[in-house]
């Protein structure tokens with residue numbers, strides 16, 4: 001029987017505050033739960049978003065982090081899907097293989113533990129984390145909480161992967177890179193020769209760019225307010241990339257959508273076949289939709305907008321054949337598909353290394369990693385912390 005573990009974690013006590021490194025007690029895993037020694041975690045923009053107070057589901061204090069990989073330390077009663085010592089990637093979208101969603105064959109949005117996960121709880125409605133100093137319970141986050149040396153997750157929230165893969169790289173498959181890649185191949189189903197626009201070139205947007213290149217997109221029009229992203233776009237997208245800084249490259253008084261339609265006009269009609277919003281800005285979501293070609297253009301929302309915000313456009317945009325879609329974790333079923341992504345990384349056919357722009361050692365450095373994600377001049381895609 002596993003015993004509680006004392007370790008360090010980065011605690012988020014409230015919005016717009018630095019996380020605080022504290023000793024915590026991590027309880028033993030209960031039935032159908034797994035305790036993981038987190039080896040590596042990256043920081044995703046969504047961690048910043050929740051820490052900024054824009055996430056309507058935030059609960060405090062909590063342990064953020066959801067791009068994590070580690071080693072199974074102990075398992076609770078009834079766990080059969082993994083063993084102690086297995087290497088795993090944490091999954092914020094679990095895969096139970098038994099709920100209405102999993103069985104539909106239409107979505108990756110397994111919903112069996114979504115309600116408790118959104119409340120920062122384990123499936124039984126309680127937490128496995130508490131502060132060592134006074135026993136205060138600490139909430140979980142996105143079913144992962146990777147900003148801790150040890151975490152407890154549901155057994156359906158883990159992908160067991162090849163042990164030879166470096167955990168400091170494959171932790172990225174827990175969110176951003178997989179999301180961008182999957183949005184192209186699973187959600188949009190982009191075909192060879194397509195014209196696409198990508199709004200926002202963080203790790204998510206650049207993973208979209210890489211996937212567009214891999215499926216043979218003819219033009220990959222990249223839009224970012226940070227010029228430093230241009231060489232990265234060219235690295236991931238090659239010669240198909242065109243870069244637009246909307247602050248400097250668009251004629252005065254012209255919208256980005258009007259510009260995109262103009263530069264793609266052929267035979268009297270213009271617009272991109274596919275657009276991807278990878279920022280979380282509702283104005284850009286509209287621009288992305290309205291950049292699409294009449295009759296068939298598809299716009300995929302990936303960015304997460306602040307609680308309470310809404311999107312709008314003239315319904316005529318949809319009546320005339322454009323589609324507005326969304327993508328969570330790129331439509332990827334984590335337990336089934338991530339082991340294959342890891343194998344492709346090991347074979348050299350799936351890029352991860354170039355997304356790791358900053359590395360840190362020790363849980364104490366999570367604050368620095370969060371700060372670097374906020375610093376546009378640092379050009380961070382993914383800071384990875386080895387715990």
Ligand code: NAD
Pocket residue numbers: 044045046049175176179199200201202203204205223224225226229246278279280281284301302303304305327328329330380381
């Ligand atoms: P990031 O902060 O690393 O990158 C955002 C990029 O957008 C930056 O390059 C920034 O310069 C650019 N940008 C900001 N404002 C802009 C504007 N007005 N016009 C053009 N570019 C602009 O973020 P990330 O980690 O790549 O995540 C991107 C978004 O995707 C976030 O909203 C995140 O929460 C969301 N996300 C969603 C999923 C999902 O499953 N749907 C998964 C991961 C992340």
Ligand code: AHE
Pocket residue numbers: 044045046047055056057093114175304307328329
């Ligand atoms: N808590 C937010 C929702 C945030 C959101 O949309 N999350 C994405 C993943 S972002 C990963 O970096 C997602 O997968 N959503 C599906 C889900 O079930 O949460 C809010 O607005 O309340």
Ligand code: ZN
Pocket residue numbers: 044045046047066175176
């Ligand atoms: Zn994320």
